[in-house]
Amino acid sequence: xxxxxxxxxxxxxxxxxxxxxxxxxxxxxxxxxxxxxxxxxxxxxxxxxxxxxxxxxxxxxxxxxxxxxxxxxxxxxxxxxxxxxxxxxxxxxxxxxxxxxxxxxxxxxxxxxxxxxxxxxxxxxxxxxxxxxxxxxxxxxxxxxxxxxxxxxxxxxxxxxxxxxxxxxxxxxxxxxxxxxxxxxxxxxxxxxxxxxxxxxxxxxxxxxxxxxxxxxxxxxxxxx
Numbered sequence: 001x002x003x004x005x006x007x008x009x010x011x012x013x014x015x016x017x018x019x020x021x022x023x024x025x026x027x028x029x030x031x032x033x034x035x036x037x038x039x040x041x042x043x044x045x046x047x048x049x050x051x052x053x054x055x056x057x058x059x060x061x062x063x064x065x066x067x068x069x070x071x072x073x074x075x076x077x078x079x080x081x082x083x084x085x086x087x088x089x090x091x092x093x094x095x096x097x098x099x100x101x102x103x104x105x106x107x108x109x110x111x112x113x114x115x116x117x118x119x120x121x122x123x124x125x126x127x128x129x130x131x132x133x134x135x136x137x138x139x140x141x142x143x144x145x146x147x148x149x150x151x152x153x154x155x156x157x158x159x160x161x162x163x164x165x166x167x168x169x170x171x172x173x174x175x176x177x178x179x180x181x182x183x184x185x186x187x188x189x190x191x192x193x194x195x196x197x198x199x200x201x202x203x204x205x206x207x208x209x210x211x212x213x214x215x216x217x218x219x220x221x222x223x224x225x
Contacts, residue, residue, distance in 0.1 A: 012130045018069035024123055025065030028116065032062060035112055043105065050166040055157055057170055057203070058091040060084075060150060061120055079142040082133040085124050085214060086143060086207040092120035094206075098181060128214045135215035140208055147207070151200055172196040 012020075032054050039052055054062065064084055071077040095101065095117045102113025127133050134142065154169035161167035165175035172178060177187030178195055183202075187195030 010129065010131055017126075017130055017132065020126060021065045021123070022069050024119060025062060028062035028065065028119065031112055031116060032059070035109060038106070038109065050161040050163070051168060053157060053161070053167055053169065055154055055169045056091075057087060057150075058095055058117060058120060061088050061123055065123065075142065078132070078134050078139070079146060081127050082135075082139050082211070083143040083146050085127040085133040086140065086211045087147070087203070088120040089124035090203070090206045090210055092117040092124070124210075128217070131218070133214070135211065135218050140211040143207065143211075144204065147204060148200075170200075172199065 036052070036054070040046065040048055043049075061084055064080055068077060068080050068084075071080070096114070099113065102116075103110045133139065151170055151172065155172060155174070157169045158167045158173045158175075165173060167173070168179070171180050174192060174196075177184050177192055178199055180199060183195050183199045186198060
């Protein structure tokens with residue numbers, strides 16, 4: 001029964017996969033719209049808080065789930081699927097373990113945070129089960145330019161946002177130590193830039209470990225068939 005369940009995903013048609021990703025993207029976009037409006041009108045009384053601008057690592061699936069189905073087959077589409085597979089589950093699990101970033105403001109936003117990050121894990125598992133990612137070492141290497149491009153965009157937002165230091169996309173603001181556990185203490189000792197670089201490299205390492213686990217699982221699946 002288990003093998004039949006898994007094989008049903010591996011045989012998923014491209015159209016069904018695209019609809020699933022689009023549905024996830026629309027759901028995430030609706031949740032994010034609610035969050036932004038609630039923060040702007042209810043919590044901050046008409047003042048926009050750049051801390052909550054939607055361009056964290058965990059925000060990217062919202063955009064990519066809407067973009068990927070509209071791309072033609074090719075290396076870019078596969079690389080973006082691989083990126084989603086490797087980093088969505090990593091970001092989802094990490095945020096659920098350290099949930100202070102979305103808990104305690106309002107119960108609806110707390111629920112939003114848990115639902116959001118659980119869905120990220122689901123998206124990653126969906127891509128892994130359907131085999132839409134490239135699980136080779138080369139496949140992971142293709143995600144690195146994407147990751148560092150997104151990191152550069154995050155840093156640009158941090159610098160360009162009104163009021164230096166209000167935005168902290170990817171938690172790599174150049175204006176103060178990252179609030180992320182462990183790396184905050186590292187920043188206090190070594191400085192903000194070294195800690196930020198170490199933080200990004202740690203995320204890449206985590207993504208690589210996820211990639212390797214999926215590759216190993218895929219290899220075992222093919223050996224058993």
